[in-house]
Amino acid sequence: MEVRRKHVHTSLIPIRWGDMDAYGHVNNTIYFRYVEQCRVEYLERMGFAAMPQGSAPVIISAACTFHLPLTYPGVVEVQMFCGLPGRSSVPSFYEIRRQGDGTLYASGEAKIVWMDVASGKSTPLPDVLRHALTAD
Template identity: 70%
Template sequence: MPTSQRKLVQTSLMSIRWGDMDAYGHVNNTVYFRYMEQCRVEYLETLGFKVLPRGTAPVIINAACTFLVPLNYPGMLEVRMFCGHPGRSSVQTHYEIRLQDNETLYATGDAKIVWMDVASGKSAPIPDEWRAQLS
């Protein structure tokens, strides 16, 4: 998603935990998805959307991460979340992972959020409140 087509919506701080590392002494690749997930959940909660398995809710239909520089314990991360323009039921998100107070980009990620009806498993329109935030 080009920079001009995305809006910074959330910046989250989180610690690198000792258990995040793998046998090579750097943060395991799967943990980066958890960092992005935490940032996404914090953002949705600031808008009043609780992650509950009823009604309508956000789900991820794809996710990717590009690992640029290894992260190591200890450290405080800054995860930035950007959103693109919303469609009827989905929005593309982008993430940047850095160490706090450091502009070096350690990883980037992308995830497509689809709003769905939990009972039917089918897509549902993005709530108007969220759409207004993204416009």
């Protein structure tokens, strides 16, 4: 079954020398940082502060498939897509490429859940986000 994916944001992130590991390529944990940066940029663009009060997005699951190794120097292009939102969550999908290169280096996904900061319980997605994700 094909999953609906709506492109919502693209980030350009420099590969830093410190992103490399002893094997001479970007360490696998760094890919999650690239995805995190893209997600934070998108949410900030939508008006949600990185240090929220009241309610906030949290990640309850995340996965990454590493297709090819990235190496320094370069710039990665992270594309973020979102699926159809539920009551309090939305699936997000990511593609990581080297800028100017159409090759897919990594792909991943994360489930974003909106939660009440005080109670730690899920809360409905903000209307502005739901509208942005369901509008054509």
